[in-house]
Structure formats: structure tokens, C-alpha cells
Amino acid sequence: MTRLSLTNLPVAPAVDPRALSVGIVHLGIGAFHRAHQAVVTERAAVESGETRWGITGVSQRSTAVRDQLAPQDGLYSVLERGLGAPSVQVIGSVREVLTVPEDPEAVVARIADPAVAVVTLTVTEKGYRAAGAGLNLDDPEIQADLTGRPPRTVVGQLAAAIARREEPLTIVSCDNLVANGPFLRKLVGDYFDALGKVPEAFEATRFPASMVDRIVPATTDADRGEAARLLGVRDEAVVVAEPFLQWVIEDDFAGDRPAWERGGAVLTADVAPWEQAKLRMLNATHSMLAYLGALRGYETIAEAVRDEELGGLARRLMTEDVVPTLTPPDGLDLAAYGATVLERFENPALKHRTRQVAMDGSVKLPVRMLGTVRDRLAAGAEPRMISLAVAAWMVYVLSTQDLDDPQADRLKSAVADVTEPAKLVDALLAVDSVFTPDLRDSTVLRDLLVDHVTALTH
Ligand code: CS2
Numbered sequence: 001m002t003r004l005s006l007t008n009l010p011v012a013p014a015v016d017p018r019a020l021s022v023g024i025v026h027l028g029i030g031a032f033h034r035a036h037q038a039v040v041t042e043r044a045a046v047e048s049g050e051t052r053w054g055i056t057g058v059s060q061r062s063t064a065v066r067d068q069l070a071p072q073d074g075l076y077s078v079l080e081r082g083l084g085a086p087s088v089q090v091i092g093s094v095r096e097v098l099t100v101p102e103d104p105e106a107v108v109a110r111i112a113d114p115a116v117a118v119v120t121l122t123v124t125e126k127g128y129r130a131a132g133a134g135l136n137l138d139d140p141e142i143q144a145d146l147t148g149r150p151p152r153t154v155v156g157q158l159a160a161a162i163a164r165r166e167e168p169l170t171i172v173s174c175d176n177l178v179a180n181g182p183f184l185r186k187l188v189g190d191y192f193d194a195l196g197k198v199p200e201a202f203e204a205t206r207f208p209a210s211m212v213d214r215i216v217p218a219t220t221d222a223d224r225g226e227a228a229r230l231l232g233v234r235d236e237a238v239v240v241a242e243p244f245l246q247w248v249i250e251d252d253f254a255g256d257r258p259a260w261e262r263g264g265a266v267l268t269a270d271v272a273p274w275e276q277a278k279l280r281m282l283n284a285t286h287s288m289l290a291y292l293g294a295l296r297g298y299e300t301i302a303e304a305v306r307d308e309e310l311g312g313l314a315r316r317l318m319t320e321d322v323v324p325t326l327t328p329p330d331g332l333d334l335a336a337y338g339a340t341v342l343e344r345f346e347n348p349a350l351k352h353r354t355r356q357v358a359m360d361g362s363v364k365l366p367v368r369m370l371g372t373v374r375d376r377l378a379a380g381a382e383p384r385m386i387s388l389a390v391a392a393w394m395v396y397v398l399s400t401q402d403l404d405d406p407q408a409d410r411l412k413s414a415v416a417d418v419t420e421p422a423k424l425v426d427a428l429l430a431v432d433s434v435f436t437p438d439l440r441d442s443t444v445l446r447d448l449l450v451d452h453v454t455a456l457t458h
Contacts, residue, residue, distance in 0.1 A: 001228060001232075001233060001234045002233050002234065003071060003072060003233060003234045003235070003236070004072045004075050004076070004077070004090070004231065004233045004234065004235040005071065005072050005073050005075065006018070006073040006075065008233055009075070009090065010090075010231045010232045010233055011088070011089070011090050011231065012090070013042065013075065013090045013091055013092030013093075014042055014043070014045075014046045014092075015042055015045045015046055015051075015092060015093070016092070017054075017073065017074065017075065017092030017093070017095065019051045020045070020051050020052075020053070020054030020092070020093065020095055021051060021052050021054055021095075021115065022054045022055065022056045022095055022096060022110075022113075022115060022116065023052045023053045023054065023115060023116055023117055023118065023256075023258070024041065024053055024054070024055045024056070024116065024117075024118045024119070024120060024258070025055070025056045025058065025107075025110050025111050025116050025118075025119045025120075026038075026055050026056070026057050026058065026094075026119070026120045026121070026122070027058045027060065027107075027119065027120070027121040027122075027123055027154055027157065028058070028059075028060060028121055028122040028123035028124070028127065028154075029057030029058060029059055029065050029094070029097060030065070030122060031216050031218065031219060031239040031240075032122050032212075032214070032216045033057070033120070033122045033174070034076060034078070034091065034094065034237075034239045035078050035214055035216045035239045035240075035241040036122075036174070036212055036214045036216070036241075036245060036247065037120050037122075037174060037212070037247070038055060038091055038093045038094055039078060039089075039091060039093075039245065039263075040245070040247055040260055040263040040264050040265050041053055041055060041093045041258055041260070041263060042091055042092065042093040042263070043262070043263035043264055044258045044259045044260050044261075044262050044263030044265075045093065045258070045263075046263075047259065047262035047263065048258075048259040048262055050258070050259065052115070053093075053258040054093060054094075054095035054096075055093050055094045055095060055096075056095065056096040056097070056098060056110050056116075057069075057094050057096070057097045057098070058097070058098050058099070058100065058107050058110075058157075059097065059098070059099045059100065060100050060123060060127065060152075060154065061100070061101065062099070062101075063099050063101070063102065065097060065237065066097040066098075066099050068236040068237035069094065069097050069237050070097065071236075072235065072236070072237060074092065074094045074095050074096065074097070075090055075091070075092055075235075075237075076090070076091060076094070076235060076237035076238060076239065077089060077090050077091070077227050077231060077235050077237075077238045077239075078091055078238075078239055078240075078241055079223055079226060079227045079230075079238055079239070079240045079241070080240075080241055080242070080243055081240055081241070081242065081347070081349035081350055082242060082243040082347065082349065083347070083349070086226055086230070086349065087230070088226075088227055088230040088231055088238075090231075096110075098110060100152055100157075101152075104149075104150035104151060104152050104157075105150040107157055108150065108151065108157055108160045108161050108164070111157065111158070111161035111165075111169070112161045112164040112165050114165075114166070114167050116169075117167070117168075117169065117170065117254075117255045117256050117257065118169075118170050118171075118172060118253075118257055118258070119158065119161075119169065119170070119171045119172065120171075120172045120173075120174055121154065121171070121172070121173050121174060121175065121184075122174045122175055122212075123154050123175060124175060124360065124363075125175060125176065125177060125360060125363035125364055125367060126360055126363050126406040127154050127175070128154065128155070128175070128177070128183070128184065128187060129141065129142055129153055129154075129155060129187075130183070130187060131433065132433075132436075133183075133186065134186060134187070134190050135155060135186075135187045135190035135191055135194070137190070137194055139153075141153045141156075142155065142156065142191070145191075146191070146194055146195060155184075155187050155188055155191050156191065158171060158184075158188050159188050159191045159192060159195070162188070162199060162201050162202055162205055163199040163201065165201050166201070167255065168201070168204045168205065168206070168254030168255045169201070169204075169205050169206075169254060169255075170205070170206045170207075170208065170252075170253045170254045170255065170257065171184065171188075171205060171206070171207050172207075172208055172210050172249065173207070173209070173210065174210055174212045174247075175212075176212075176278075176279060176283055176364075176367060176368070177367055178275070178276075178279065178367055178371065179209055179272065179275070180209055180210065180275070181207040181208045181209035181210065181250060181252075181271075182207060182209065184207050185205075185207035188202070188205075188207075189202070204254055205254060206252050206253055206254040207252075208249055208250035208251070208252040208253065208271075209249075209250045209271040209272070209275065210247065210248065210249040210250065210271060210275075211246070211247070211248040211271050211274040211275040211278050212246070212247050213244070213245070213246040213247070213278055213282065214241055214242060214244060214245045214246070215241065215242045215244070215344060215345075215347075215350060215352060216239060216240065216241045216242075217240060217350055217351060217352035217353065217356065218353070218356055219238055219239055219240050220240075220351065222351075223238055223240045224236070224238055240350070242344055242347055242350060244344055245264065246266075247260070247264070247265040247266070248265070248266045248268055248271050248274045248275075249265055249266070249267050249268070249271070250267075250268065250269070250270070250271045251267040251268060251269060270329075273326075273327055273328060273329035273332075274329045274332075276326060276327075276371075277326055277328060277329065277332060277334065277337065279367060279368045279371075280322045280325065280326060280368065280371065280372050281318050281322055281323075281326075281334070281337060281338055281341055282341045283364070283367070283368040284317065284322065284368040284369050284372065284386070284389060285314045285317055285318060285322075285341060285342075285345075286301065286345070286357050287357060287358070287361070287364060287365070287368060287369065287389060287393070288313070288314060288317055288388070288389035288392060289301055289304045289305055289310060289314055289345065289354070289357075290304070290354045290355075290356075290357035290358040291354075291358055291361075291389070291392035291393050291395070291396045292304065292310050292313065292388075292392045293305075293307070293310060293354040294354040294355060294358055294396060294400075295392065295395060295396060295399070295456065296310070298354055299353060299354065300350075300351050300352055300353055300354060301345050301350075301352045301353075301354060301357060302345065302346055302347060302348045302350060302351070302352070304354060305342060305345040305346050306346060306348075311342065313385065313388065314342060314345075315338070315342065316385050317385040317386060317388070317389060318338040318341070319335075319338065320384070320385050321372055321376055321381075321383050321384070321385045321386040322372055322386070323335075323338070324376070324379070324381070325371070325372050325375040325376065325379075355404070358396060358400075358404075359404035359405065360404065360405055360406060361393045361396070361397070361405055362405050362406065362407040362410075362411060362431070362433065362434050363405075363406060363407075365390065365393060365434060366434060369386055369389055369390055370390075370434075370435070370436075370439060372386045373386050373387065373390065373439060373445060374438065374439065377438075377439075377442055377444060377445065382444060382448065383444075383445070383448065384448060387445060387448040387449055387452060388448075388452045390449060391425075391448075391449050391452030391453045391456060392452075392456065394424055394425060394428050394449065394453055395424070395453055395456045395457060397411050397412070397415060397428065398415050398418060398424055407431070407433060407434075410431065410433075411428070411431065414427045414428060414430065414431055415427050415428065421450050421453040421454040421457060422450050424453055425446060425449040425450050425453055426446075429446065429449070
């Protein structure tokens with residue numbers, strides 16, 4: 001079967017890719033970006049008629065995405081899997097892919113290009129190389145960037161480009177982090193402080209917060225087969241996604257920006273309530289189902305949530321522990337939102353693996369679970385359900401051989417000699433890159449964790 005490309009186009013993208021020039025650099029061109037921001041950006045271009053917002057995608061580590069996209073002129077399809085028949089759409093907004101290992105300097109040069117006004121990022125929690133609220137200055141890659149080599153870390157790339165630019169730049173974090181924009185600004189500021197010089201352009205650089213939402217599991221051979229059947233051509237870069245898509249962006253830009261609101265995004269003055277609702281309701285429940293589901297031998301999130309007991313626990317996590325900590329954004333009914341989240345998880349066509357959601361727990365828990373624990377404890381409540389989610393992670397760490405986590409070595413050695421539930425709880429509560437002293441010292445939390453770990457391991 002022939003391969004998707006500009007000369008082999010069964011379904012034309014909504015905008016002629018040849019007419020687009022690059023105005024956005026996206027760091028971390030994985031499946032999520034291609035199924036989310038790239039789609040909204042293309043829709044915005046269709047609605048506004050603007051052709052200056054093509055995307056240069058950057059791969060931080062591997063050349064895989066570039067190798068998939070280059071022979072296809074940057075084109076790829078989004079395979080949407082909902083309850084009905086799957087559908088497919090070809091997206092043409094990615095115009096170039098650069099890879100950091102091959103040419104780190106080209107990445108900085110592209111961000112510094114005056115035609116570029118916006119940088120977006122999906123580099124996952126660990127890509128920020130933070131320790132607590134600041135930059136991890138002990139990280140060897142950060143240290144190496146600080147010596148002045150062409151930068152290989154995300155923060156190093158942004159800092160080097162800001163130092164070179166004359167026109168204002170806006171940097172939009174699209175990762176699942178609390179106050180992702182201000183957080184990234186702090187990390188870049190820490191980097192400049194460590195360098196001992198803060199360029200003038202840093203002050204003018206804007207870091208709006210954003211909340212992103214779309215479930216995008218890893219693509220499988222079955223997805224590639226389905227896309228080929230629907231398209232009539234082969235697409236090595238297909239991404240699969242649910243129909244739902246949400247993007248709420250803080251309206252704080254240094255210069256021009258794509259008309260993303262015309263592509264379906266919401267521009268607003270305050271993203272925090274949206275982001276908090278999403279991280280605490282959706283992501284925390286997702287992780288809980290991933291850990292409990294994996295421990296029960298379920299392959300996918302849909303199987304886990306369809307287990308009556310686990311589905312019930314997921315519902316109780318939201319209603320009993322999370323909702324009381326939230327101030328809903330205007331127009332959001334939290335009960336209805338929670339029900340929608342569970343319906344989305346139940347989508348049997350998605351095949352989102354429990355192991356995929358379970359990875360990187362050491363950097364996900366603080367963002368999606370521990371704020372809820374802290375708020376419930378402060379309110380004098382017993383956070384029974386959210387501590388079950390934390391306990392499930394602890395048992396998962398103990399029982400998983402090839403733990404996929406940036407701190408896997410540290411976690412595995414912490415639990416190496418553990419023989420009983422209380423020891424597991426204490427060993428992991430002592431990991432100070434995950435748990436802050438207030439949580440470590442809470443006997444209410446510890447007792448709950450020991451109860452849950454006991455129940456989960458017997
Ligand atoms: C998931 C998220 O893998 C995970 O940790 O919880 O990727 C989730 O699918 C997205 O945030 C949904 O928007």
C-alpha cells in the first residue's frame with residue numbers, strides 16, 4: 001500500500017500545508033500534541049484564514065517521530081475512536097520536525113526565529129527536571145547545559161532562545177502540572193539565576209497557564225491497520241484519540257497568537273479552577289484505576305473501570321475526597337463532570353493500557369493526588385479514598401519488576417527489604433522527592449495507608 005504524503009492524499013487536510021509558514025515551535029512532539037494542540041491550531045487556521053501558524057515539532061530524545069513524518073511531508077492522521085464507527089482526519093499543521101540529539105543548536109535557532117511568536121510544550125512531568133517548586137540544579141543534564149553546550153534540556157533550550165531574541169515570546173506549557181505556566185517561568189528564572197545573568201527579554205516573556213484534556217493512548221498496530229483501511233494509504237504516524245477535546249488557555253500573550261478560540265479552545269483570565277478540577281478529578285482517578293487495575297491484572301483502563309468494585313471506588317474518590325476540595329470554574333457542574341470522566345474511561349475502543357497511565361508515578365502523584373490529601377487533612381477530614389489511590393501506587397511500586405519511573409532505582413531500593421505493610425508505607429513516605437514533611441508526619445495519613453496496603457496485599 002502506498003504511503004500518505006502531499007502527493008498521495010486521500011483526504012486533504014482542511015488547510016493546504018504548502019501554504020503554511022512556521023510561527024509555533026512545539027517541544028515534545030509525541031502523540032498527545034499531534035492529537036490535541038496541532039488539531040486545534042489547524043482548525044483555527046481554517047476559521048481565520050491565517051497561514052503563519054505552521055508548527056515546527058521538536059523531539060527531545062528519539063528520531064522516531066521525525067522518521068515517521070518526514071517521508072509523509074509532515075502529514076499524519078488522527079483516528080478518532082468513540083462509541084460509533086471510528087473516523088479519520090489528516091492533519092497538516094506540522095511542517096517540520098527537529099531532533100535535539102541530532103542538532104540541538106537548530107532547536108534554539110528555530111525558537112529564536114523572529115517569525116516564531118509562540119512555543120508550546122508537552123514534555124511530560126519529568127521533562128521539567130524540577131525538584132519541588134524549583135529547577136533541579138543537581139540534574140547532570142541541567143549542569144551540562146549551564147556550562148554553555150548547545151542545550152539538551154527543555155529549560156536550557158528556552159533560556160538560550162530567550163537570551164537571543166529581540167521580539168517578545170510566549171511559552172505555553174500544555175503538561176499536567178499545577179499552575180504549569182508560572183511553574184515553568186520559575187524554572188527558567190532559576191536557570192538564569194544559576195547562570196548569573198538574566199536577559200532583558202525574560203521580563204517580557206509570557207508564560208500563560210493552560211489546561212489540556214484528551215485521552216490519547218499509545219498507537220497500536222490495530223490502529224495503524226484501521227487508519228490504512230479508512231484512508232486507503234499507509235500512515236506510519238497515525239495517532240489515536242477519543243472524540244473529547246478540551247483546551248483552556250490563560251489569555252496572557254506577549255505578541256500575536258493563533259486564533260485558537262476559533263479552533264475550539266477557551267481563552268480565559270484564570271485557568272486555575274479548570275486545571276485543578278481536571279488534575280484532581282480526571283488524572284487522579286485515572287491513576288487510581290491504573291494502579292488498582294494493574295494489580296488486578298487488567299490490561300486497560302476501560303476493563304478496570306468496568307469492574308464494578310473499581311468503578312465504584314473511582315466514583316467515591318471523586319465525590320468523597322476530591323469534590324470537597326474544589327472551587328468549580330464558572331459553568332462547570334462537578335457531579336456531571338465526574339460522570340463524564342468515568343464514561344470517557346469506559347470507552348472500550350481506546351485500549352488505554354493501565355501500565356501506560358501507571359508510569360512515572362513519582363512525578364504524577366504530587367501533582368494529581370497529594371494536593372487533595374493535603375487539603376482534606378487541613379480540613380480535619382479523613383482522606384480515605386485518595387489515600388487508597390496513594391496506597392495502590394505503593395503496592396504497585398513494590399510488586400512491579402520493571403518499574404517505569406524516572407526515580408525507579410530510588411523507589412525500588414527504598415522498598416528492597418520491605419516485609420510488611422507498615423514498612424512499605426514508611427519506606428515510601430520517606431522519599432522526600434515525592435512526599436513533603438507535612439504528609440510524612442501525618443499519623444492520620446500513615447494509618448490510612450497502612451490499612452489500605454494491608455487490604456491490598458492480603
Ligand atoms: C493520563 C493522562 O497517562 C496519564 O497519566 O492520566 O495522560 C490523561 O490521559 C490525559 O491527561 C487526559 O487529558
